[in-house]
Amino acid sequence: MSGIVPLRDAIAKKFKRENNLDYRPEQTIVGTGGKQILFNAFMATLNPGDEVIIPRPYWVSYPEMVAICGGTSALVETSIDNGFKLTAAVLERAITPRTKWLLMNSPSNPSGAAYTEAELKSLADVLLKHPHVWVLTDDMYEHLTYGDFVFKTIAEVEPKLYERTLTMNGVSKAYAMTGWRIGYAAGPVPLIKAMDMIQGQQTSGACTIAQWAAVEALNGPQDFIPKNKAIFQGRRDLVVSMLNQARGITCPSPEGAFYVYPSCAQLIGKKTKSGKVIDSDETFCSELLEAEGVAVVFGSAFGLGPNFRISYATSEALLEEACTRIQRFTAALV
Ligand SMILES: Cc1ncc(COP(=O)(O)O)c(C=O)c1O
Structure with a gap:
């Protein structure tokens, strides 16, 4: 239900190859699009009153998903002057005892903003002071960055966050496979198991034909x-x-x-x-x-x-x- 073994293997290899992250296949989950992954994660973790920090501008589905799952969105300001990016100071102010997740999206829909390694490190430094806050990073647009920009994801930049990060990705953007509906994530086994339990009662799992197509996308030529x-x-x-x-x-x-x-x-x-x-x-x-x-x-x-x-x-x-x-x-x- 978490995904066919060849795809979970391909995902683990992708994270090693492209993000230098060590995930075992059992730390991965495949969903019907990145959307279902996000949904599973929030459904598995949010209790009434739990807060999810979401930088504005945000992808429209985030606050709606948080609301459906009974959580509260803590929407935090960014500005055009710093390229629509969350800063360490704003993050620090937004964290409360009820914060469950920081939701990152780099590169971002709708602003296109992507965080450099140094910018991720400064956010990670704040998170290290608040061990109760988990990070969900939506890296859907990883392969669409321009010029000299080097894509990094937060668990790679700060390994101490690995145990409380859910790294999410999918085949919709880089492989133009939106209609195949395959998204995936990797994180700590208890979280993945809880997400799988929800998915098992919801869709049973992603379409296996589409999963095989995603195996080809991830393992095939990337040129x-x-x-x-x-x-x-x-x-x-x-x-x-x-x-x-x-x-x-x-x-x-x-x-x-x-x-x-x-x-x-x-x-x-x-x-x-x-x-x-x-x-x-x-x-x-x-x-x-x-x-x-x-x-x-x-x-x-x-x-x-x-x-x-x-x-x-x-x-x-x-x-x-x-x-x-x-x-x-x-x-x-x-
Ligand atoms: C930021 C972001 N995350 C997730 C998704 C959902 O992707 P999927 O097609 O895998 O559900 C999109 C799609 O537009 C998106 O823009």
């Missing part, structure tokens, strides 16, 4: 990954450059994933041609859709605005057209 990275990096650079040329938009260049998270703060209070006041990022996005047919997601949905998220997992031609329309839309605001 297309750098090629895909180069393509995504080109798209990121195109979108960041064109958005920064749009009036009133500020767009940081994130380290990873396939999202940018620009600010539209300078446009709040402006009016569209039809006289509609842009009073929030939500209005900005709906008016952009109305006027130019460009669909982006407003930042408040991810817990931090006024910003919006663009996914650049599409062709350069489409991205160029969309950014041209955004430039036209912002230029027309008065």
Whole structure:
């Protein structure tokens, strides 16, 4: 139910090969997507009143999952000025006796922010002072980082956290296998067993056909990954450059994933041609859709605005057209 043996072997090998982490196959679990892994982990561990620290902006499913599992989300601020990353000081202030998990996501959906080794170390130093806090790290976008950035995961950076870290990953992003629904994690055996017990009553386990496909993905040739990275990096650079040329938009260049998270703060209070006041990022996005047919997601949905998220997992031609329309839309605001 935790997964077919060849896949659990492949996962253990992947963690050794790519993250220098020693996990035995029985420390791993396979779920129906990363989503089910997160869900299993929260369902297995959260009691009413338990808190999960989640940096904002966050992937929309995190607080909803925590709520369904009876926990409380402690949403903590990041800022565009430090690349939307949680700092040690903010983490320190957020920890209470009821904190159960710190939920990390690097590279991040929606901001694309990824933590360097030094940044992870500074967070780890805080966590070492609070042994009751566990770390769930969602490394789904591990293989999508750009330039000189070197991906690290927290248990690798601070081995003393190994015993209280659940390292999560999956095949949805790096292998473009979203529809196969395979996610996985590795951590301490008692936690994995508790997650398996929940999964056993829920889905019995992930589809075995998809599990075999994931074995091929993890054990097979990996040479297309750098090629895909180069393509995504080109798209990121195109979108960041064109958005920064749009009036009133500020767009940081994130380290990873396939999202940018620009600010539209300078446009709040402006009016569209039809006289509609842009009073929030939500209005900005709906008016952009109305006027130019460009669909982006407003930042408040991810817990931090006024910003919006663009996914650049599409062709350069489409991205160029969309950014041209955004430039036209912002230029027309008065
Ligand atoms: C940050 C993050 N974690 C997890 C997932 C879920 O991935 P899966 O397809 O494996 O359920 C996604 C998918 O969008 C995501 O963006």
